Amino acid sequence: MIELIVLDFGSQYTQLVARRLREAGVYTEIYPYFTPAKDILAKKPKGLILSGGPASVYAKDAYRCASELFEANLPVLGICYGMQLLVDTFGGAVKPAKAQEFGKAHLELLEPHPLLEGVENASVVWMSHADKVESLPPDFKTLAKSANAPFCAIAHATKPLFGLQFHPEVVHSTQGAQILKNFALKICGCRPNWDMQAFVAQEIAKIQEQVGKDRILCAVSGGVDSSVVASLCYKAVGAQTEVVFVDHGLLRLGEKEQVVQMFADLKIPLHVVDASDLFLERLRGVSAPEEKRKIIGWTFIEVFEKKAKELEQGGKIKYLAQGTLYPDVIESVSVKGPSKVIKSHHNVGGLPERMDFVLLEPLRELFKDEVRALGAQLGLPEKMLKRHPFPGPGLAIRILGAVGYDSLELVRQADRIFIQALHEAKLYDSVWQAFCVLLNVRSVGVMGDNRTYDNTLALRAVCASDGMSAHFAPLPFEFLESVANQIINEVKGINRVVYDITSKPPGTIEWE
DSSP, rough: OOOOEEEESSSSTTHHHHHHHHHHHHEEEEEEETTTTTHHHHHHEEEEEEEEESSTTTTTTTTOGGGGGGGGTTTTTEEEEHHHHHHHHHEEEEEEEEEEEEEEEEOEEEEEOOOGTOOOOEEEEHHHEEEEEEEEEEEEEEEOOOOOOSSSEEEESSSSSEEESOTTTTSSSSSSHHHHHIIIISSSSOOOOOOOHHHHHHHHHHHHHHTOOOOOEEEEEHHHHHHHHHHHHHHHGGGGGEEEEOOOOOOOOOOOHHHHHHHHHHHEEEEEEHHHHHHHHHTTOOOHHHHHHHHHHHHHHHHHHHHHHHGGGGSEEEEEEEEOOOHHHHHOOOSSSOOOOOOTTTEEEEEEESSSEEEEOOTTOOOHHHHHHHHHHHHOOOOOOOOOOOOOOOOOOBSOOOOHHHHHHHHHHHHHHHHHHHHHHGGGSSEEEEEEEEEEEEEEEEEETTEEEEEEHHHHHOSSSSSSEEEEEOOOOHHHHHHHHHHHSSSTTTTEEEEOOOBBTTSSSSOO
16 A cells, blocks of 8 residues: 655655655655656555656746646645745745755754654755745745755645755755654654565565566676575575576676575575676776676676576576666666666666566665665575675776776775775774775885886775765774775785765765
């Protein structure tokens, strides 16, 4: 039973809204803003949320939802663009701001309201907008403001219409989840009865219904996402699932051996394909990150299709199951609405338009921590679930520029030192993801009284809860100094190490 519906106007954070509500036990689905009102209302939601988005409400081609939705007497919460749409629709004024407001602000509460119940005055909220509300429509009032946003939270005097100029769904809004929970439970009267156990039963039933008696080729990398998908498919249809691991030559040190042992421990049969020479040959001389991702995506499909033909003596393999997550999807393609493409992920935007498989992606609308919770529900070992994310294109996107055997070896050895040091210092579990990036930038150094002219390596470690936003991990300087010294002394060809302190946004977690 759908409790709430989010209308997607193209925000990179749309799925986070649904995710925060799921955390509160409220089952929420997302639909494009242009979905007909009759289709939305037929699902009998208890409330609507209008997401943020990249457009401007005063533009000729502004994104607008069906006006009938505002006449259905359903509670409506507009976020950022969604709030500006409410203001514009009901007769207020929205204009371009003199300067884009991006980053943290402090919420100043002006009057008590159920929407803001339990929210502390001066709590941090996250702003990301280039337009501003100049004046409110008739019968709207201001619930809160900030230094640069006089209408930070608004509400209609008699109708269940509400707006937030900030993004409550991102972790930077310290009490944003409380606001969304207030809207769902206190204003809409939703029932908090959705959890991961319900999701497992739902997805197993979906896979069984979709697959029937057909067979699945499940692509695994050894990471959390694909391992959870393999376990989920195996629970759903058992031996109809063929689990395949492809060594593309872009793995970390000892990764292949770890993957083989892991699936042996899970008692899930694993097929291993060594295609490293093929991938590296196709990547030779390629430096553009989008081109690298697409080459890797196409080559993966080619290798999987070839392996599927070898396995088809047991019947045709119709489905390709993979561990695509929502952050991959939202950065690669516009799925629910008009969101901007940030970069192609090898398993989403990097896939060929035509292939012999039907995609099966049961995690497509989940985030990493939700996948870990799902894995725990499926009985996967904690050691596997706590592994840091590792991208499908592997080290190819941790080497800026062209990929070669020598550059891969430099990154492998440096990564081994960094990750091992994090484990030894008991810092590994305190960060979301940590890795090394070879910049392919050379600089002068001095070692043993001799001049060197070698590579620069960047260390990257971030803290996050879902991967949609992140901030750099404040690792101790003494630790970073020790790691840098060890890398420079032990990895010949690197003479300078830097630490990346960029958050997401404006950066992405991976460099390419």
